[in-house]
Amino acid sequence: MRDRYERNIDYVRVSITDRCNLRCIYCMPAEGIEQVPHSNILSYDEIIRVCTSLAQLGIKKIKITGGEPLVRKGVSDLIREIKNISGIEKVTLTTNGILLSQQMETLAFAGLDGVNISLDTLDPEMYSKITRGGQVHRVLDSIDKVLEYPHIPLKINCVPIGGDDGQNLVAIAGLAKDRPIHVRFIEMMPIGLGKSFTYRNEDEIKEILEASYGPMENYFGKMGNGPSHYYSIEGFEGKIGFISALSHKFCHECNRVRLTSEGYMKTCLQYEIGKDLKPFLKDGLKETELTRAISETIYNKPYQHEFGEVGAINEAETAPMNSIGG
Numbered sequence: 001m002r003d004r005y006e007r008n009i010d011y012v013r014v015s016i017t018d019r020c021n022l023r024c025i026y027c028m029p030a031e032g033i034e035q036v037p038h039s040n041i042l043s044y045d046e047i048i049r050v051c052t053s054l055a056q057l058g059i060k061k062i063k064i065t066g067g068e069p070l071v072r073k074g075v076s077d078l079i080r081e082i083k084n085i086s087g088i089e090k091v092t093l094t095t096n097g098i099l100l101s102q103q104m105e106t107l108a109f110a111g112l113d114g115v116n117i118s119l120d121t122l123d124p125e126m127y128s129k130i131t132r133g134g135q136v137h138r139v140l141d142s143i144d145k146v147l148e149y150p151h152i153p154l155k156i157n158c159v160p161i162g163g164d165d166g167q168n169l170v171a172i173a174g175l176a177k178d179r180p181i182h183v184r185f186i187e188m189m190p191i192g193l194g195k196s197f198t199y200r201n202e203d204e205i206k207e208i209l210e211a212s213y214g215p216m217e218n219y220f221g222k223m224g225n226g227p228s229h230y231y232s233i234e235g236f237e238g239k240i241g242f243i244s245a246l247s248h249k250f251c252h253e254c255n256r257v258r259l260t261s262e263g264y265m266k267t268c269l270q271y272e273i274g275k276d277l278k279p280f281l282k283d284g285l286k287e288t289e290l291t292r293a294i295s296e297t298i299y300n301k302p303y304q305h306e307f308g309e310v311g312a313i314n315e316a317e318t319a320p321m322n323s324i325g326g
Helices: 044-056 075-083 100-110 124-131 136-146 169-176 192-196 202-213 287-299
Strands: 011-015 061-065 090-095 114-118 154-158 181-186 216-219 229-233 240-243 256-259 264-266 274-276
Touching (some): 061 075, 075 090, 100 114, 100 136, 136 154, 154 169, 169 181, 202 216, 202 229, 202 240, 264 287
Parallel strands (some): 011 061, 011 256, 061 090, 154 181, 181 240
Antiparallel strands (some): 229 240, 264 274
């Protein structure tokens, strides 16, 4: 469907839980957060109803997110049901990878179309520091497991943290050298705890990578659902991508909205503009009312964020990332 600025909105990130088994330093405080009561989280049946209405409006791609989605039981069953909705072409998953190796077989059998794994460093000590106790070997095991299913594309999402060279971004990019893995660098957003960190921009990271691997050439092929752009490096099997929302703003071609685990449709990370869909999921209400509410919300999606602009109002400034769809 098209919004009022004629952008084709065909992609929705669906958060299925606010819970996570890590406490990444830019996402949640060490003690965690006050969790949303289970009764307030959308049931799978409610998620299916929303996805059905989304498909009727022309949404074709669904990304399952959290928190950490794999801490919720029955994710593969949900994916299978969403895949069966007429009009839905792709269902993908974003995960921290801790639980993925043991669930990958059932997810693949359910029809999963792609996996994004969040991984900010390969160094065990640094990984434990960033995630506050995570074990990187479990993520690496999951990467190996996903590669057993060559029809399911694998992407690594890395958030470079300003002023901390211990991440070794060159090593992270090297995951794309000899295996069909695409590595993407995502600029730190000034949201929640993320506003306490400086971001490393795309040009800076490119310079670091080219010093080790040689020139990076623009790649113009289609690589996924969202706003990433990619580069090829000679001798690399995978591609290197960037999601540069601050240094290379892409709002004019944004194609996504988000559904939080509590049922709020959020149309831009910076603003609270959107709609609570919970009231439209009550028994007795016609599905046309839900579809109309979603249509109006997407149509009124803001034109752009203003992160970093002088005097801009950041309505998401104090919101932890897990509360707004990962």
